[in-house]
Amino acid sequence: MIVVRSLILATAGHVDHGKSTFVKYLTGLDPDRLPEEKTRGMTLDLGFASVPGISFIDCPGHESFIKHLVAGQSAVDGACLIIAMNEGIQEQTLEHIRILNWLGTKQVMIVVTKTDLTDTKEDAQYQASEIYEQAQKLFLPDVRTELLLVSHHIPRHDAINKIKTFFKPIRQITNHFYNRFFLDRIFTINGAGSIVTGSFSEGEIETGTRGLIWLSNNKKPRPVVVKTIRHEHFAPQKWLTAGRVAFGLDGVSPEEVPRGSVLLFQEKLPPLARSLALNLDWAIEQKKQFTATIQVGTLCLQAKLRLHPKGFWRAYLEMPAPIMRGDKLVVRLPERIEGLGQTVAAGNVLDAYLPTRQIKSAPPQDTREFIKWCRESEGSEKYDLEDWALRLGLPNEEVKQYVDLFRKNIPQVKPEKPKMIDERLLRELEEKKWEGFVKEDELDRAHTLVKAHFVKHVKANHFLHNDHYNELLNWLESHFQKHEELTLDHARDFFKIGRKHFIHLLEFCDRLHFTFRKELVRKPFKLPSYPPPLSVRPTGARADGPQSGHPVSGY
Ligand SMILES: Nc1nc2c(ncn2[C@@H]2O[C@H](COP(=O)(O)OP(=O)(O)OP(=O)(O)O)[C@@H](O)[C@H]2O)c(=O)[nH]1
Numbered sequence: 045m046i047v048v049r050s051l052i053l054a055t056a057g058h059v060d061h062g063k064s065t066f067v068k069y070l071t072g073l074d075p076d077r078l079p080e081e082k083t084r085g086m087t088l089d090l091g092f093a094s095v096p097g098i099s100f101i102d103c104p105g106h107e108s109f110i111k112h113l114v115a116g117q118s119a120v121d122g123a124c125l126i127i128a129m130n131e132g133i134q135e136q137t138l139e140h141i142r143i144l145n146w147l148g149t150k151q152v153m154i155v156v157t158k159t160d161l162t163d164t165k166e167d168a169q170y171q172a173s174e175i176y177e178q179a180q181k182l183f184l185p186d187v188r189t190e191l192l193l194v195s196h197h198i199p200r201h202d203a204i205n206k207i208k209t210f211f212k213p214i215r216q217i218t219n220h221f222y223n224r225f226f227l228d229r230i231f232t233i234n235g236a237g238s239i240v241t242g243s244f245s246e247g248e249i250e251t252g253t254r255g256l257i258w259l260s261n262n263k264k265p266r267p268v269v270v271k272t273i274r275h276e277h278f279a280p281q282k283w284l285t286a287g288r289v290a291f292g293l294d295g296v297s298p299e300e301v302p303r304g305s306v307l308l309f310q311e312k313l314p315p316l317a318r319s320l321a322l323n324l325d326w327a328i329e330q331k332k333q334f335t336a337t338i339q340v341g342t343l344c345l346q347a348k349l350r351l352h353p354k355g356f357w358r359a360y361l362e363m364p365a366p367i368m369r370g371d372k373l374v375v376r377l378p379e380r381i382e383g384l385g386q387t388v389a390a391g392n393v394l395d396a397y398l399p400t401r402q403i404k405s406a407p408p409q410d411t412r413e414f415i416k417w418c419r420e421s422e423g424s425e426k427y428d429l430e431d432w433a434l435r436l437g438l439p440n441e442e443v444k445q446y447v448d449l450f451r452k453n454i455p456q457v458k459p460e461k462p463k464m465i466d467e468r469l470l471r472e473l474e475e476k477k478w479e480g481f482v483k484e485d486e487l488d489r490a491h492t493l494v495k496a497h498f499v500k501h502v503k504a505n506h507f508l509h510n511d512h513y514n515e516l517l518n519w520l521e522s523h524f525q526k527h528e529e530l531t532l533d534h535a536r537d538f539f540k541i542g543r544k545h546f547i548h549l550l551e552f553c554d555r556l557h558f559t560f561r562k563e564l565v566r567k568p569f570k571l572p573s574y575p576p577p578l579s580v581r582p583t584g585a586r587a588d589g590p591q592s593g594h595p596v597s598g599y
């Protein structure tokens with residue numbers, strides 16, 4: 045069945061300027077579906093409504109729900125920026141314009157509402173043009189804008205036609221090393237089981253596909269099977285274009301899936317990103333390191349951000365996540381900054397698997413340059429196609445187009461024998477848990493497992509399976525919620541192995557900057573949270589805090 049996909053448009057604009065009323069007027073459906081939204085008269089979460097050919101994502105205007113706004117704007121064809129005539133451009137209007145620019149939104153209809161509050165139609169026309177003139181200047185030069193003045197005199201179908209003529213369905217499907225579907229809702233429908241919805245923009249999927257839901261609470265990913273596909277009133281067997289889609293899933297129930305979880309279109313969990321190299325564009329003078337929330341699509345994570353001496357940013361994520369090179373993200377602070385809001389930076393991921401050792405320059409944006417950079421900085425000529433696909437975030441077929449480059453520069457790119465993952469060794473390391481020691485002749489294979497991101501290298505012949513690594517991080521986090529420091533007795537009680545061996549693991553935590561050593565105890569390695577703008581440190585100054593004097597080598 046051929047399905048013509050609908051436009052995906054999101055609303056944006058200051059609180060109470062009439063975003064939900066506009067969507068309701070066009071579609072006849074109230075996007076404010078939560079009882080609390082109805083009693084408070086305010087949108088708290090994303091709302092959805094459609095007319096044939098257009099799917100609307102209604103976003104909240106209040107600054108407290110900015111993450112929902114970002115989630116709503118992340119995979120759309122364009123935005124309707126709503127501005128109330130009686131108030132004009134307000135603080136959230138400005139913050140939302142900045143976010144739209146950052147997320148690369150290229151088509152924006154500036155919708156002026158509450159025109160009935162003026163005396164005459166001419167007054168309304170005049171004021172709306174003034175507002176439009178001011179607003180359109182705030183968008184980047186390559187953003188197409190148009191004015192839509194809404195009042196109850198404008199017939200609904202005229203407004204819809206204007207929208208359909210202005211917006212083009214520009215979002216294309218992109219393929220990645222592994223494809224993802226960022227979930228914005230999960231619920232049950234009697235008889236149809238669990239339904240997940242989102243804006244589809246990666247890969248293709250058909251009924252019967254087996255996948256995996258990565259859970260944003262760091263619990264074990266859940267295997268699922270796609271039973272049904274819905275797009276508006278169509279129920280195709282296969283879906284491969286960008287658009288709003290709902291999937292009926294077997295294998296998971298809504299209460300197990302927190303917001304921000306991601307459906308992966310493969311059965312095996314790929315190696316996830318733990319720390320990122322970022323290219324960030326700032327709205328304020330920035331500190332060199334701080335804690336913030338980063339958001340990719342509907343996925344929000346806490347991260348420690350630190351400016352690398354080579355001029356790019358590193359983000360150390362609170363948990364491994366399905367984030368890839370090329371992903372767009374925004375950075376939000378826990379508290380708002382006067383006149384600016386919480387969203388202070390945005391950018392893209394330059395590298396999701398950057399090694400922790402010293403590097404000489406920032407990872408380049410351009411793919412070919414990036415490949416050269418990897419080779420030069422890491423001597424990674426031993427990489428095979430799969431390694432490159434992971435590092436580049438691209439599907440194998442696309443990576444092959446760079447094969448010429450490999451041939452020219454790396455004659456030995458294809459190893460004689462494909463590098464195999466030693467499943468037996470991996471199982472052994474899992475069983476040995478904290479005492480993952482390998483024999484001399486297993487070292488090479490253990491390092492291959494490290495490179496494939498299945499295990500971590502602790503020290504010498506000591507390795508740690510990823511599951512136990514995660515367990516270790518969780519333990520550290522809960523330990524430091526209860527205690528200020530970590531003593532050797534605490535560690536002995538937890539690891540239940542000999543002192544010499546658990547010391548390796550503690551040193552490993554120090555090396556990764558999860559802890560730092562102070563005499564005989566360990567303390568949590570915490571970065572200070574962002575200060576108010578006036579106390580922003582001059583560039584070059586070091587932050588105070590427990591890490592002062594602590595070596596920050598290679599970061
Ligand atoms: N007079 C008049 N009132 C309007 C118009 N559009 C919206 N309103 C009123 O403005 C108030 C806010 O409207 P909403 O549509 O909930 O505003 P919103 O932008 O969705 O608000 P948030 O989602 O909370 O940011 C409601 O009381 C609406 O009835 C309009 O064109 N004219």
Ligand SMILES: [Mg+2]
Pocket residue numbers: 063064065076086087102103104105
């Ligand atoms: Mg609303």
